[in-house]
Amino acid sequence: MDDVEGQVKDEQLDPEREARRRIALSQIRQYPDAALKMAARPVEDFDDELRGLVERMKRLMEDANGIGLAATQVGILRRVFVFQPSEDEVAAIVNPQIVERSEETDVADEGCLSIQGVLVPVERASAITLVGRDENGEEVRYELDDVFARVAQHETDHLDGVLMIDRTTPEARREALSLLRPRIVLT
Numbered sequence: 001m002d003d004v005e006g007q008v009k010d011e012q013l014d015p016e017r018e019a020r021r022r023i024a025l026s027q028i029r030q031y032p033d034a035a036l037k038m039a040a041r042p043v044e045d046f047d048d049e050l051r052g053l054v055e056r057m058k059r060l061m062e063d064a065n066g067i068g069l070a071a072t073q074v075g076i077l078r079r080v081f082v083f084q085p086s087e088d089e090v091a092a093i094v095n096p097q098i099v100e101r102s103e104e105t106d107v108a109d110e111g112c113l114s115i116q117g118v119l120v121p122v123e124r125a126s127a128i129t130l131v132g133r134d135e136n137g138e139e140v141r142y143e144l145d146d147v148f149a150r151v152a153q154h155e156t157d158h159l160d161g162v163l164m165i166d167r168t169t170p171e172a173r174r175e176a177l178s179l180l181r182p183r184i185v186l187t
């Protein structure tokens, strides 16, 4: 998967897909929305409401052309995210925990559906073990590496109110924030 930059797939879309992407992005909280800085609470009930949330998040992630989306990004402060654990799979994980991280790390550029138009280098463990439950309450365990380990670490951070710009170098953070500063247009 070399066409992926962090949380966002980089590919050309036809006009209809591009329209769907814009609608999806309009439903995803954008930096500096306060929800993005808040820690999510553990999920206790594996009910239809949770499954409905997961379905909605999977659809938004796909339409937005992302490979991961955390509940905090849609303003729901619950510990759940959807992601691609492999090239052709989409899954939800509830109350996720990273129980093992490789000592080896990689630095790569990351993007975020909530911080559009910005890529920043982030150092992450190269491989992780992720455990939690699926939306039906069944225990799940993933051994992830490469971009799949990266996206799971990025999404787990979201549930703690931590963003990629909090994890990058001071220089890249400064540059990203200057791009994100609202521009005042005088006409």
Ligand SMILES: [Zn+2]
Binding pocket: 007, 111, 112, 113, 114, 154, 158
């Ligand atoms: Zn993100």
